[in-house]
Amino acid sequence: MPDWVELASNDYSKRLPAEIKVNSILLPLIKRGKNPDIPRIIRDESRKILAAVPKDSLLVVLDVVGKSVTTMKLSSILEKWLQQGQDISIVIGGPDGVSEELLAQASLKLSLSALTFPHPLVRIILLEQIYRAWSILNNHPYHRA
Numbered sequence: 411m412p413d414w415v416e417l418a419s420n421d422y423s424k425r426l427p428a429e430i431k432v433n434s435i436l437l438p439l440i441k442r443g444k445n446p447d448i449p450r451i452i453r454d455e456s457r458k459i460l461a462a463v464p465k466d467s468l469l470v471v472l473d474v475v476g477k478s479v480t481t482m483k484l485s486s487i488l489e490k491w492l493q494q495g496q497d498i499s500i501v502i503g504g505p506d507g508v509s510e511e512l513l514a515q516a517s518l519k520l521s522l523s524a525l526t527f528p529h530p531l532v533r534i535i536l537l538e539q540i541y542r543a544w545s546i547l548n549n550h551p552y553h554r555a
Contacts, residue, residue, distance in 0.1 A: 411436065415530040422537035426544060429492060432537065435462050439504055448506050456509035459501055467497035469516045471508060472532065476519035481553070485543035487518075492547075502532050 411419075423432040437458050440451045463469055468491070479487065491498050501508065501516075513519060522535055545552035 411530050411533070415533060418534045419537055422534070422541045425541050430540065430544060432540075434533070437462060452504070452506050453509050453511070455504045455506075456512040459503065459508070460512055460515065463499045463501070464497060467499040468494075468518075469499050469501065470518045470520060471501045471513060471516040472503070472522060472536070473508065473513060473519045474521060474524075474526075476521040478521045478524070481539060481542055482546065484539055485546040488540065488543040489547050500536065502529060502536070505529060 419432075419434065426432065437455070440455055442451065500520075501512070503512070522532065522539075527535065542553050544550070
């Protein structure tokens, strides 16, 4: 990831309280040649993702056809996760998406937007929204809606 992504991601991660620990696992993309076998790439990348997801964590996958939620709804979801005390793994797939196999194992499929964002930006948007959701739960002035 470019340095600006790390800077922004680290900034939002540091703002979060200790009970919301962010552990980013970055997996390398499979190389795409001139005539890539996209279904195979999606399958193989998704299997690598699944292998990297910690056991017993709740699997959430970002997907274009996932559930669209408002920031207020995300804060309710975050509150529920915090009360359950379970680790949450939020997956940002590769540029071609994720496999049906991975989607089938997800407890929740979320869409950040109907728009398409570059993957480095998705990481920042996701962390910002988690911080904003936390600020709503704690009446922090960051969120002014």
